[in-house]
Amino acid sequence: MYDPTRLAALVAVAEAGSITRAAERLGYTTPALSQQLAKLEREAGTALLVRHHRGARLTGAGELLVARARRVLDELERARHELARLTGLxxxxxxxxxxxxxxxxxxxxxxxxxxxxxxxxxxxxxxxxxxxxxxxxxxxxxxxxxxxxxxxxxxxxxxxxxxxxxxLVEELVLVSAPGHALTSGTSRLPLAELAGQPLISMAPDAPARRDVEALLARAGATPSVRVPTPGYLLVCALASAGLGVGVVPEMVARTSVTPVGVRALEGGGLRRxxxxxxxxxxxxxxxxxxxxxxxxxxxxxxxx
Missing domain, CATH: 3.40.190.10 (Periplasmic binding protein-like II)
Known part of the structure; x- marks a missing residue:
């Protein structure tokens, strides 16, 4: 039996035209949504999407399943509404x-x-x-x-x-100006590679970020700009302008309004x-x- 959450993900991709835009609409990270779509394809036993440089399109099997999925999801919505009336909502x-x-x-x-x-x-x-x-x-x-x-x-x-x-648990990732050497690779970046790099220090005095900042300092990153109040949009904008690199949640990096290079960090030990x-x-x-x-x-x- 198909998972309704994965069916909804496929419908969202069909409507948005890309996995990235669908992930933004649903509030997922792009890798998390891609993982759900891959599981749905395994359940279906066939490819449902064709990825291309501008996004993704449905295969014939994908179009068939989306048509049925919309009916299933509509029925579930009706059921939820009827149950809400029964439970006093x-x-x-x-x-x-x-x-x-x-x-x-x-x-x-x-x-x-x-x-x-x-x-x-x-x-x-x-x-x-x-x-x-x-x-x-x-x-x-x-x-x-x-x-x-x-x-x-x-x-x-x-x-x-x-x-x-x-x-939700998400990794912290490195962001930089587009084309920066540190974010040009596809493998995970060792923290040691941050030694001597100018760091946009994100809320260094906030208790929630203090231990993250200390770990980056031990890796050798050198604060170049301090942002003492929480504001990831500002951190990404400063990184985009070449004022340093930053370490932010993946959700923020993937949906930044300013163009940034993004790279995963080795070990996966930095998380939110x-x-x-x-x-x-x-x-x-x-x-x-x-x-x-x-x-x-x-x-x-x-x-x-």
Whole structure:
């Protein structure tokens, strides 16, 4: 039986015309979406897509499966809507907190899916730094909040009334000006290659990034520009302009509005984990439904 998440991924590629644009629409990283499509092709036993320099197009088998997938997904949407009425999700409010990059790249597709399933629930979204989002959940100001931690780094400090569930783990990657020697290769770059390189230091005094910055310093990267407040769009823009190299989450690098070179780092030890924070003692039906949606959407994208 085909996984509905993978069917939805194939439909998204058919509509967007490329895997990269479909990944942006769905809130996946491009490699994660490619992995899901490869699994779907293995399940189908045939090629569904032809990749080319401008994107991807469906094969005959892909066109057939997309046509059937749309019908299946439409029926699932109807089922979700009918179940929502049975479980009382026909009104109320869902209050969400998010940090900037999650709000730009993760929330829109998730909220679109939630709105289709539960059109009568009123949505509010507020912008918080990750630690402030957790505090807002504890205070009852929001029902759920997206937050993050880094590896290397300490665990997320949580009040006793708040739990956190990881929904997405992504690697940190190197970004540079297009054509830079460090990002021209296809293999993973050893951290030792950063020795002597001018580094755009991302929030060096922020607790979440402190251990990452220390590791880059031990590798020999030399801060050239310091960005003391979180702002990955700015880091990518400065790297694009040739002011140094930066280390940012892959999601940010792949969707940068300024052109950057991107390269994976050796070892895979630099990561960001995005989690959803929730009150462990009480949760509304809308919050439970949205948390389950996040788990199903982004959790499946990482399964091997």
């Amino acid at each position: 026909t009104g109320g409010t869902l209050r969400l907190g998010t940090f900037q990059t999650a709000g730009i790249h993760l929330l829109p597709p998730a909220l679109s899916a939630f709105r289709r399933a539960h059109p009568d629930v009123e949505l509010t979204v507020a912008d918080y730094e990750p630690s402030a989002g957790v505090a807002a959940v504890a205070a009852g100001d929001v029902d759920l909040a997206l937050t993050h931690t880094y590896t290397p780094g300490g665990p997320l400090p949580l009040p006793s009334s708040v739990g956190a569930e990881p929904i 984990t995005i989690s959803v924070a929730y009150r462990s003692d009480e949760m509304s039906p809308a919050a439970e439904a949205f948390r389950a949606l996040l788990r199903g959407t982004f959790g499946r994208a990482q399964q091997s």
